[in-house]
Amino acid sequence: MLFAYELGWGLPGVWWGLVTxxxxxxxxxxxxxxxxxxxxxxxxxxxxxx
Structure with a gap:
């Protein structure tokens, strides 16, 4: 949620959030x-x- 919405990364942010x-x-x-x-x-x- 942080990467996807707060940082505005969208779908790639979801995947980076999972990795992190x-x-x-x-x-x-x-x-x-x-x-x-x-x-x-x-x-x-x-x-x-x-």
Whole structure:
């Protein structure tokens, strides 16, 4: 919606919005997975919970 209407890009803005949303979502998921896996590894070594 931002690219299509606010920036006035129309239909190409819809597609760029999809690309941008996917990239941002992937980066957030990757960062969360890194933090979670580090916590799991630490918990396994120390016997604590995450």
């Amino acid at each position: 949303g996917t990239v941002i979502g992937s980066l957030i998921t990757f960062a969360w997975a890194q933090v979670y896996l580090r916590c799991m590894i630490k918990a396994e070594k120390t016997g604590e919970k995450c």
